[in-house]
Amino acid sequence: MTSTIRPLKKKKVRQENEKIILDAAEKVFSEAGYGGATMQLIADVAGLPKANLHYYFPTKESLYRQVVQNIFNVWLVAAEVFDSATGPAEGLGAYIDAKMEISRRHPAGSKVWASEVMHRAPIIHDYLETALVDWTNDRIKVMQGWVEAGLMDPIDPRHLLYMIWATTQHYADFNHQIETLNHAQPLSDKQWQAAKRNIKRIILKGIGVPESELSRL
Amino acid sequence: MTSTIRPLKKKKVRQENEKIILDAAEKVFSEAGYGGATMQLIADVAGLPKANLHYYFPTKESLYRQVVQNIFNVWLVAAEVFDSATGPAEGLGAYIDAKMEISRRHPAGSKVWASEVMHRAPIIHDYLETALVDWTNDRIKVMQGWVEAGLMDPIDPRHLLYMIWATTQHYADFNHQIETLNHAQPLSDKQWQAAKRNIKRIILKGIGVPESELSRL
DNA sequence: GTCTATACACTGATAGAC
DNA sequence: GTCTATCAGTGTATAGAC
Numbered sequence: 100m101t102s103t104i105r106p107l108k109k110k111k112v113r114q115e116n117e118k119i120i121l122d123a124a125e126k127v128f129s130e131a132g133y134g135g136a137t138m139q140l141i142a143d144v145a146g147l148p149k150a151n152l153h154y155y156f157p158t159k160e161s162l163y164r165q166v167v168q169n170i171f172n173v174w175l176v177a178a179e180v181f182d183s184a185t186g187p188a189e190g191l192g193a194y195i196d197a198k199m200e201i202s203r204r205h206p207a208g209s210k211v212w213a214s215e216v217m218h219r220a221p222i223i224h225d226y227l228e229t230a231l232v233d234w235t236n237d238r239i240k241v242m243q244g245w246v247e248a249g250l251m252d253p254i255d256p257r258h259l260l261y262m263i264w265a266t267t268q269h270y271a272d273f274n275h276q277i278e279t280l281n282h283a284q285p286l287s288d289k290q291w292q293a294a295k296r297n298i299k300r301i302i303l304k305g306i307g308v309p310e311s312e313l314s315r316l
Numbered sequence: 317m318t319s320t321i322r323p324l325k326k327k328k329v330r331q332e333n334e335k336i337i338l339d340a341a342e343k344v345f346s347e348a349g350y351g352g353a354t355m356q357l358i359a360d361v362a363g364l365p366k367a368n369l370h371y372y373f374p375t376k377e378s379l380y381r382q383v384v385q386n387i388f389n390v391w392l393v394a395a396e397v398f399d400s401a402t403g404p405a406e407g408l409g410a411y412i413d414a415k416m417e418i419s420r421r422h423p424a425g426s427k428v429w430a431s432e433v434m435h436r437a438p439i440i441h442d443y444l445e446t447a448l449v450d451w452t453n454d455r456i457k458v459m460q461g462w463v464e465a466g467l468m469d470p471i472d473p474r475h476l477l478y479m480i481w482a483t484t485q486h487y488a489d490f491n492h493q494i495e496t497l498n499h500a501q502p503l504s505d506k507q508w509q510a511a512k513r514n515i516k517r518i519i520l521k522g523i524g525v526p527e528s529e530l531s532r533l
Numbered sequence: 534g535t536c537t538a539t540a541c542a543c544t545g546a547t548a549g550a551c
Numbered sequence: 552g553t554c555t556a557t558c559a560g561t562g563t564a565t566a567g568a569c
Contacts, residue, residue: 364535364536365535365536366536367535367536367537368535
Protein backbone atom coordinates (compact mmCIF):
# COMPACT_ATOMS: atom_id res chain seq x y z
CA MET A 100 0.00 0.00 0.00
CA THR A 101 2.48 2.51 1.17
CA SER A 102 4.78 1.58 -1.65
CA THR A 103 2.23 2.92 -4.14
CA ILE A 104 1.39 6.05 -2.16
CA ARG A 105 4.75 7.19 -0.89
CA PRO A 106 6.33 7.69 -4.33
CA LEU A 107 3.41 9.88 -5.40
CA LYS A 108 3.70 11.92 -2.26
CA LYS A 109 7.39 12.35 -2.73
CA LYS A 110 6.93 13.36 -6.35
CA LYS A 111 4.41 15.96 -5.31
CA VAL A 112 6.80 17.43 -2.75
CA ARG A 113 9.50 17.54 -5.37
CA GLN A 114 7.18 19.21 -7.88
CA GLU A 115 6.11 21.87 -5.40
CA ASN A 116 9.61 22.63 -4.20
CA GLU A 117 10.96 22.84 -7.72
CA LYS A 118 8.21 25.32 -8.57
CA ILE A 119 9.06 27.46 -5.53
CA ILE A 120 12.75 27.39 -6.38
CA LEU A 121 12.20 28.15 -10.07
CA ASP A 122 9.99 31.14 -9.28
CA ALA A 123 12.57 32.51 -6.87
CA ALA A 124 15.37 31.86 -9.34
CA GLU A 125 13.56 33.66 -12.19
CA LYS A 126 13.11 36.68 -9.95
CA VAL A 127 16.69 36.76 -8.73
CA PHE A 128 18.29 36.03 -12.11
CA SER A 129 16.22 38.79 -13.72
CA GLU A 130 17.24 41.32 -11.09
CA ALA A 131 20.91 40.46 -10.65
CA GLY A 132 21.93 38.68 -13.85
CA TYR A 133 23.46 35.23 -13.92
CA GLY A 134 26.79 36.25 -12.46
CA GLY A 135 25.27 38.58 -9.90
CA ALA A 136 22.74 36.06 -8.65
CA THR A 137 23.84 33.84 -5.76
CA MET A 138 22.43 30.51 -4.66
CA GLN A 139 22.18 31.95 -1.16
CA LEU A 140 19.92 34.79 -2.30
CA ILE A 141 17.72 32.46 -4.35
CA ALA A 142 17.44 30.19 -1.30
CA ASP A 143 16.45 33.14 0.90
CA VAL A 144 13.75 34.25 -1.57
CA ALA A 145 12.49 30.67 -1.83
CA GLY A 146 12.55 30.33 1.96
CA LEU A 147 14.71 27.21 1.87
CA PRO A 148 18.22 26.34 3.03
CA LYS A 149 20.83 26.72 0.34
CA ALA A 150 21.69 23.04 0.41
CA ASN A 151 18.14 22.16 -0.67
CA LEU A 152 18.63 24.02 -3.94
CA HIS A 153 21.60 21.82 -4.69
CA TYR A 154 19.50 18.79 -3.83
CA TYR A 155 16.89 19.64 -6.51
CA PHE A 156 19.22 21.31 -9.00
CA PRO A 157 22.77 19.98 -8.82
CA THR A 158 24.41 23.15 -10.11
CA LYS A 159 23.64 26.84 -10.48
CA GLU A 160 23.83 26.43 -14.25
CA SER A 161 21.27 23.60 -14.34
CA LEU A 162 18.84 25.75 -12.36
CA TYR A 163 19.40 28.68 -14.70
CA ARG A 164 18.95 26.50 -17.75
CA GLN A 165 15.57 25.32 -16.49
CA VAL A 166 14.46 28.91 -15.92
CA VAL A 167 15.37 29.90 -19.48
CA GLN A 168 13.70 26.85 -20.99
CA ASN A 169 10.47 27.65 -19.14
CA ILE A 170 10.48 31.15 -20.59
CA PHE A 171 11.09 29.84 -24.06
CA ASN A 172 7.96 27.69 -23.77
CA VAL A 173 5.86 30.70 -22.81
CA TRP A 174 6.97 32.45 -26.01
CA LEU A 175 6.08 29.43 -28.16
CA VAL A 176 2.60 28.94 -26.70
CA ALA A 177 1.80 32.63 -27.09
CA ALA A 178 2.80 32.52 -30.73
CA GLU A 179 0.04 30.07 -31.62
CA VAL A 180 -2.44 32.92 -32.14
CA PHE A 181 -0.34 33.85 -35.14
CA ASP A 182 -1.26 30.69 -37.01
CA SER A 183 -5.03 30.53 -37.09
CA ALA A 184 -5.27 33.91 -38.83
CA THR A 185 -6.43 34.71 -42.35
CA GLY A 186 -4.32 37.85 -42.81
CA PRO A 187 -1.91 40.35 -41.24
CA ALA A 188 -4.46 42.53 -39.46
CA GLU A 189 -5.88 39.58 -37.57
CA GLY A 190 -2.71 37.50 -37.20
CA LEU A 191 -0.19 40.20 -36.34
CA GLY A 192 -2.72 42.11 -34.27
CA ALA A 193 -3.40 39.07 -32.09
CA TYR A 194 0.31 38.26 -31.90
CA ILE A 195 1.17 41.77 -30.72
CA ASP A 196 -1.61 41.63 -28.12
CA ALA A 197 -0.39 38.27 -26.84
CA LYS A 198 3.23 39.38 -26.62
CA MET A 199 2.28 42.62 -24.85
CA GLU A 200 0.28 40.60 -22.33
CA ILE A 201 3.33 38.45 -21.61
CA SER A 202 5.48 41.55 -21.20
CA ARG A 203 2.99 42.83 -18.69
CA ARG A 204 2.53 39.60 -16.74
CA HIS A 205 6.01 38.06 -16.91
CA PRO A 206 8.59 40.82 -17.22
CA ALA A 207 11.12 38.80 -15.20
CA GLY A 208 11.07 35.95 -17.70
CA SER A 209 11.54 38.32 -20.62
CA LYS A 210 14.52 39.92 -18.88
CA VAL A 211 16.24 36.60 -18.23
CA TRP A 212 15.79 35.72 -21.89
CA ALA A 213 17.11 39.10 -23.04
CA SER A 214 20.13 38.82 -20.77
CA GLU A 215 20.89 35.33 -22.02
CA VAL A 216 20.71 36.36 -25.69
CA MET A 217 22.70 39.55 -25.08
CA HIS A 218 25.55 37.46 -23.73
CA ARG A 219 25.56 35.34 -26.88
CA ALA A 220 23.29 32.63 -25.43
CA PRO A 221 26.03 30.53 -23.83
CA ILE A 222 23.53 28.21 -22.15
CA ILE A 223 20.69 27.84 -24.66
CA HIS A 224 22.64 28.24 -27.87
CA ASP A 225 21.19 25.00 -29.26
CA TYR A 226 17.63 26.26 -28.73
CA LEU A 227 18.27 29.31 -30.88
CA GLU A 228 19.75 27.23 -33.67
CA THR A 229 16.94 24.69 -33.82
CA ALA A 230 13.57 25.65 -32.32
CA LEU A 231 13.80 29.40 -32.92
CA VAL A 232 15.19 29.11 -36.46
CA ASP A 233 12.47 26.65 -37.46
CA TRP A 234 9.68 28.70 -35.91
CA THR A 235 10.93 31.92 -37.49
CA ASN A 236 11.27 30.48 -40.96
CA ASP A 237 7.74 29.09 -40.80
CA ARG A 238 6.21 32.47 -39.84
CA ILE A 239 8.22 34.25 -42.49
CA LYS A 240 6.72 31.94 -45.10
CA VAL A 241 3.24 32.77 -43.82
CA MET A 242 3.93 36.50 -44.11
CA GLN A 243 5.50 36.04 -47.52
CA GLY A 244 2.21 34.44 -48.56
CA TRP A 245 0.34 37.50 -47.32
CA VAL A 246 2.60 39.72 -49.40
CA GLU A 247 2.02 37.64 -52.51
CA ALA A 248 -1.73 37.68 -51.88
CA GLY A 249 -1.62 41.47 -51.78
CA LEU A 250 -2.73 41.61 -48.15
CA MET A 251 0.33 43.67 -47.15
CA ASP A 252 3.08 45.77 -48.76
CA PRO A 253 6.18 44.01 -50.11
CA ILE A 254 8.33 44.55 -47.04
CA ASP A 255 10.85 42.07 -45.66
CA PRO A 256 8.96 39.91 -43.11
CA ARG A 257 12.16 39.29 -41.17
CA HIS A 258 12.61 42.93 -40.19
CA LEU A 259 8.90 43.22 -39.45
CA LEU A 260 9.20 40.29 -37.07
CA TYR A 261 12.23 41.84 -35.34
CA MET A 262 10.31 45.08 -34.94
CA ILE A 263 7.41 43.28 -33.26
CA TRP A 264 9.72 41.33 -30.96
CA ALA A 265 11.75 44.40 -30.07
CA THR A 266 8.79 46.67 -29.40
CA THR A 267 6.68 44.25 -27.38
CA GLN A 268 9.58 42.98 -25.28
CA HIS A 269 10.78 46.55 -24.69
CA TYR A 270 7.77 47.06 -22.41
CA ALA A 271 9.08 44.23 -20.21
CA ASP A 272 12.85 44.56 -20.48
CA PHE A 273 12.88 48.36 -20.13
CA ASN A 274 9.89 48.63 -17.79
CA HIS A 275 12.00 50.53 -15.30
CA GLN A 276 12.83 53.19 -17.88
CA ILE A 277 9.20 53.37 -19.00
CA GLU A 278 8.02 53.75 -15.41
CA THR A 279 10.63 56.45 -14.78
CA LEU A 280 9.26 58.34 -17.81
CA ASN A 281 5.72 57.82 -16.49
CA HIS A 282 6.18 59.86 -13.30
CA ALA A 283 7.71 56.83 -11.53
CA GLN A 284 4.41 54.97 -11.91
CA PRO A 285 3.69 51.59 -13.52
CA LEU A 286 1.50 51.83 -16.59
CA SER A 287 -2.19 51.75 -15.75
CA ASP A 288 -4.75 49.51 -17.47
CA LYS A 289 -5.67 52.34 -19.80
CA GLN A 290 -2.04 53.07 -20.60
CA TRP A 291 -1.39 49.42 -21.49
CA GLN A 292 -4.43 49.48 -23.77
CA ALA A 293 -3.18 52.69 -25.36
CA ALA A 294 0.26 51.17 -25.85
CA LYS A 295 -1.19 48.14 -27.63
CA ARG A 296 -3.44 50.29 -29.79
CA ASN A 297 -0.64 52.66 -30.82
CA ILE A 298 1.75 49.82 -31.62
CA LYS A 299 -0.78 47.87 -33.64
CA ARG A 300 -1.90 50.94 -35.51
CA ILE A 301 1.60 52.07 -36.49
CA ILE A 302 2.80 48.62 -37.52
CA LEU A 303 -0.34 47.47 -39.35
CA LYS A 304 -0.78 50.78 -41.16
CA GLY A 305 2.95 50.77 -41.84
CA ILE A 306 2.77 47.48 -43.73
CA GLY A 307 -0.22 48.56 -45.79
CA VAL A 308 -3.30 47.32 -43.95
CA PRO A 309 -6.16 49.57 -45.14
CA GLU A 310 -7.54 52.20 -42.77
CA SER A 311 -10.94 50.47 -42.77
CA GLU A 312 -9.47 47.49 -40.94
CA LEU A 313 -7.59 49.65 -38.42
CA SER A 314 -10.66 51.25 -36.88
CA ARG A 315 -11.58 48.20 -34.83
CA LEU A 316 -8.28 47.87 -32.98
CA MET B 317 61.28 73.38 -16.76
CA THR B 318 60.62 69.83 -15.90
CA SER B 319 58.00 70.92 -13.43
CA THR B 320 55.86 72.23 -16.29
CA ILE B 321 56.40 69.27 -18.59
CA ARG B 322 56.23 66.30 -16.25
CA PRO B 323 52.61 66.90 -15.17
CA LEU B 324 51.47 67.04 -18.79
CA LYS B 325 53.29 63.82 -19.53
CA LYS B 326 51.73 62.15 -16.56
CA LYS B 327 48.27 63.36 -17.51
CA LYS B 328 48.71 61.94 -20.96
CA VAL B 329 49.70 58.57 -19.56
CA ARG B 330 46.66 58.64 -17.34
CA GLN B 331 44.37 59.56 -20.21
CA GLU B 332 45.70 56.81 -22.43
CA ASN B 333 45.54 54.14 -19.75
CA GLU B 334 42.05 55.13 -18.75
CA LYS B 335 40.95 54.84 -22.38
CA ILE B 336 42.49 51.36 -22.66
CA ILE B 337 40.84 50.26 -19.42
CA LEU B 338 37.45 51.73 -20.35
CA ASP B 339 37.44 50.00 -23.73
CA ALA B 340 38.33 46.68 -22.16
CA ALA B 341 35.74 47.19 -19.43
CA GLU B 342 32.97 47.99 -21.92
CA LYS B 343 33.75 44.79 -23.79
CA VAL B 344 33.90 42.58 -20.69
CA PHE B 345 30.84 44.13 -19.00
CA SER B 346 28.80 43.69 -22.18
CA GLU B 347 29.78 40.05 -22.52
CA ALA B 348 29.62 38.91 -18.91
CA GLY B 349 27.30 41.39 -17.19
CA TYR B 350 28.28 43.42 -14.14
CA GLY B 351 28.29 40.50 -11.74
CA GLY B 352 29.93 38.11 -14.17
CA ALA B 353 32.72 40.50 -15.10
CA THR B 354 35.89 40.33 -13.01
CA MET B 355 38.60 42.93 -12.57
CA GLN B 356 41.09 40.22 -13.43
CA LEU B 357 39.47 39.59 -16.82
CA ILE B 358 39.24 43.30 -17.61
CA ALA B 359 42.91 43.65 -16.69
CA ASP B 360 43.84 40.74 -18.98
CA VAL B 361 41.90 42.27 -21.90
CA ALA B 362 43.50 45.66 -21.24
CA GLY B 363 46.94 44.05 -20.96
CA LEU B 364 47.60 45.53 -17.53
CA PRO B 365 48.08 44.13 -14.03
CA LYS B 366 44.93 44.00 -12.00
CA ALA B 367 46.28 46.44 -9.42
CA ASN B 368 46.63 49.15 -12.06
CA LEU B 369 42.90 49.15 -12.62
CA HIS B 370 42.39 49.91 -8.95
CA TYR B 371 44.90 52.71 -9.25
CA TYR B 372 42.90 54.49 -11.99
CA PHE B 373 39.44 53.42 -10.84
CA PRO B 374 39.27 52.83 -7.07
CA THR B 375 36.41 50.33 -7.26
CA LYS B 376 34.75 48.05 -9.78
CA GLU B 377 31.58 50.10 -9.47
CA SER B 378 33.33 53.39 -10.27
CA LEU B 379 34.78 51.83 -13.42
CA TYR B 380 31.37 50.52 -14.43
CA ARG B 381 29.74 53.87 -13.78
CA GLN B 382 32.20 55.58 -16.10
CA VAL B 383 31.46 53.03 -18.85
CA VAL B 384 27.73 53.64 -18.60
CA GLN B 385 28.11 57.41 -18.57
CA ASN B 386 30.20 57.27 -21.74
CA ILE B 387 27.46 55.32 -23.49
CA PHE B 388 24.84 57.76 -22.36
CA ASN B 389 26.78 60.57 -24.02
CA VAL B 390 26.86 58.68 -27.32
CA TRP B 391 23.07 58.45 -27.26
CA LEU B 392 22.69 62.16 -26.57
CA VAL B 393 25.02 63.29 -29.35
CA ALA B 394 23.34 61.00 -31.85
CA ALA B 395 19.96 62.45 -30.99
CA GLU B 396 20.90 65.90 -32.21
CA VAL B 397 19.89 65.05 -35.78
CA PHE B 398 16.35 64.92 -34.46
CA ASP B 399 16.26 68.63 -33.75
CA SER B 400 17.20 70.39 -36.96
CA ALA B 401 14.31 68.76 -38.84
CA THR B 402 11.20 70.36 -40.29
CA GLY B 403 8.97 67.30 -40.03
CA PRO B 404 8.67 63.62 -39.12
CA ALA B 405 9.95 62.15 -42.39
CA GLU B 406 13.20 64.07 -42.14
CA GLY B 407 13.62 64.14 -38.35
CA LEU B 408 12.57 60.61 -37.47
CA GLY B 409 14.23 59.20 -40.58
CA ALA B 410 17.57 60.75 -39.64
CA TYR B 411 17.15 59.71 -36.01
CA ILE B 412 16.48 56.09 -36.98
CA ASP B 413 19.49 56.10 -39.29
CA ALA B 414 21.72 57.51 -36.56
CA LYS B 415 20.53 55.03 -33.95
CA MET B 416 20.96 52.09 -36.33
CA GLU B 417 24.50 53.23 -37.06
CA ILE B 418 25.28 53.24 -33.33
CA SER B 419 23.81 49.77 -32.97
CA ARG B 420 26.08 48.63 -35.73
CA ARG B 421 29.26 50.33 -34.53
CA HIS B 422 28.89 50.13 -30.75
CA PRO B 423 26.80 47.07 -29.86
CA ALA B 424 28.77 46.57 -26.64
CA GLY B 425 27.81 49.98 -25.32
CA SER B 426 24.15 49.41 -26.12
CA LYS B 427 24.24 46.09 -24.28
CA VAL B 428 25.76 47.57 -21.14
CA TRP B 429 23.07 50.24 -21.17
CA ALA B 430 20.32 47.66 -21.69
CA SER B 431 21.65 45.49 -18.90
CA GLU B 432 21.84 48.46 -16.54
CA VAL B 433 18.27 49.53 -17.25
CA MET B 434 16.95 45.95 -17.06
CA HIS B 435 18.30 45.70 -13.53
CA ARG B 436 16.42 48.87 -12.55
CA ALA B 437 19.39 51.17 -13.18
CA PRO B 438 20.99 50.86 -9.74
CA ILE B 439 24.05 52.87 -10.77
CA ILE B 440 22.72 55.58 -13.09
CA HIS B 441 19.27 56.01 -11.62
CA ASP B 442 19.78 59.76 -11.30
CA TYR B 443 20.61 60.05 -15.01
CA LEU B 444 17.28 58.50 -15.98
CA GLU B 445 15.34 60.82 -13.73
CA THR B 446 17.00 64.01 -14.93
CA ALA B 447 18.72 63.98 -18.31
CA LEU B 448 16.59 61.31 -19.96
CA VAL B 449 13.29 62.65 -18.65
CA ASP B 450 14.13 66.17 -19.84
CA TRP B 451 15.32 65.02 -23.25
CA THR B 452 12.28 62.82 -23.75
CA ASN B 453 9.76 65.47 -22.80
CA ASP B 454 11.37 67.95 -25.19
CA ARG B 455 11.16 65.55 -28.17
CA ILE B 456 7.59 64.63 -27.31
CA LYS B 457 6.68 68.30 -27.53
CA VAL B 458 8.30 68.49 -30.95
CA MET B 459 6.33 65.50 -32.20
CA GLN B 460 3.15 66.85 -30.64
CA GLY B 461 3.73 69.96 -32.73
CA TRP B 462 4.01 67.82 -35.86
CA VAL B 463 0.68 66.18 -34.99
CA GLU B 464 -1.01 69.55 -34.53
CA ALA B 465 0.47 70.78 -37.81
CA GLY B 466 -1.08 67.81 -39.57
CA LEU B 467 2.32 66.40 -40.55
CA MET B 468 1.57 63.03 -38.90
CA ASP B 469 -1.40 61.06 -37.54
CA PRO B 470 -2.62 61.75 -34.00
CA ILE B 471 -0.72 58.93 -32.34
CA ASP B 472 0.91 59.10 -28.89
CA PRO B 473 4.51 60.29 -29.45
CA ARG B 474 5.66 58.46 -26.33
CA HIS B 475 4.87 55.02 -27.72
CA LEU B 476 6.32 55.99 -31.08
CA LEU B 477 9.56 56.94 -29.35
CA TYR B 478 9.66 53.65 -27.45
CA MET B 479 9.13 51.77 -30.70
CA ILE B 480 12.08 53.54 -32.31
CA TRP B 481 14.34 52.94 -29.31
CA ALA B 482 13.30 49.31 -29.04
CA THR B 483 13.67 48.48 -32.72
CA THR B 484 16.98 50.23 -33.34
CA GLN B 485 18.62 48.94 -30.16
CA HIS B 486 17.33 45.44 -30.86
CA TYR B 487 19.86 45.19 -33.70
CA ALA B 488 22.64 45.73 -31.14
CA ASP B 489 21.32 44.03 -28.01
CA PHE B 490 20.02 40.95 -29.83
CA ASN B 491 22.68 40.85 -32.54
CA HIS B 492 23.55 37.29 -31.60
CA GLN B 493 19.97 36.17 -32.22
CA ILE B 494 19.82 38.10 -35.47
CA GLU B 495 23.08 36.55 -36.64
CA THR B 496 21.85 33.09 -35.68
CA LEU B 497 18.75 33.70 -37.83
CA ASN B 498 21.01 34.95 -40.64
CA HIS B 499 22.80 31.62 -41.19
CA ALA B 500 25.26 32.44 -38.35
CA GLN B 501 26.55 35.44 -40.34
CA PRO B 502 26.74 39.12 -39.35
CA LEU B 503 24.49 41.35 -41.41
CA SER B 504 26.18 42.55 -44.60
CA ASP B 505 26.25 46.18 -45.76
CA LYS B 506 23.26 45.53 -47.96
CA GLN B 507 21.36 43.84 -45.16
CA TRP B 508 21.97 46.79 -42.84
CA GLN B 509 20.71 49.14 -45.54
CA ALA B 510 17.66 46.93 -46.04
CA ALA B 511 17.00 46.90 -42.30
CA LYS B 512 17.10 50.68 -42.11
CA ARG B 513 14.87 51.03 -45.17
CA ASN B 514 12.26 48.57 -43.89
CA ILE B 515 12.16 50.11 -40.41
CA LYS B 516 11.87 53.68 -41.71
CA ARG B 517 9.21 52.72 -44.22
CA ILE B 518 7.01 50.86 -41.72
CA ILE B 519 7.25 53.49 -39.01
CA LEU B 520 6.93 56.58 -41.20
CA LYS B 521 4.08 55.14 -43.24
CA GLY B 522 2.56 53.90 -39.99
CA ILE B 523 2.32 57.41 -38.56
CA GLY B 524 0.85 58.85 -41.74
CA VAL B 525 3.75 60.20 -43.80
CA PRO B 526 2.47 60.27 -47.39
CA GLU B 527 3.76 57.69 -49.85
CA SER B 528 5.34 60.43 -51.97
CA GLU B 529 7.82 61.20 -49.20
CA LEU B 530 8.64 57.53 -48.59
CA SER B 531 10.07 56.84 -52.01
CA ARG B 532 13.38 58.56 -51.29
CA LEU B 533 14.30 56.52 -48.23
C1' DG C 534 53.32 55.41 -11.99
C1' DT C 535 53.96 50.03 -11.95
C1' DC C 536 53.56 45.57 -10.18
C1' DT C 537 53.96 41.45 -6.79
C1' DA C 538 52.10 39.47 -2.90
C1' DT C 539 48.51 39.06 0.05
C1' DA C 540 44.46 40.12 3.21
C1' DC C 541 39.82 39.21 3.78
C1' DA C 542 35.06 38.15 2.30
C1' DC C 543 32.14 35.37 -0.20
C1' DT C 544 31.03 31.94 -3.67
C1' DG C 545 29.34 27.20 -5.34
C1' DA C 546 29.25 22.88 -3.81
C1' DT C 547 29.44 18.75 -0.56
C1' DA C 548 29.53 15.67 3.61
C1' DG C 549 27.05 13.76 6.95
C1' DA C 550 23.75 14.01 11.05
C1' DC C 551 18.86 13.96 11.47
C1' DG D 552 13.80 14.80 2.09
C1' DT D 553 16.02 18.56 5.34
C1' DC D 554 19.59 21.19 7.22
C1' DT D 555 24.17 22.49 9.65
C1' DA D 556 28.91 22.78 9.09
C1' DT D 557 32.56 23.20 6.17
C1' DC D 558 35.85 23.02 2.14
C1' DA D 559 38.28 24.64 -1.82
C1' DG D 560 38.32 28.24 -4.99
C1' DT D 561 37.81 32.90 -6.41
C1' DG D 562 36.49 37.76 -5.89
C1' DT D 563 37.63 42.72 -4.69
C1' DA D 564 40.76 45.52 -2.78
C1' DT D 565 45.16 46.99 -0.68
C1' DA D 566 50.04 47.23 1.18
C1' DG D 567 54.41 48.06 0.05
C1' DA D 568 58.74 47.27 -2.84
C1' DC D 569 60.45 49.20 -6.98
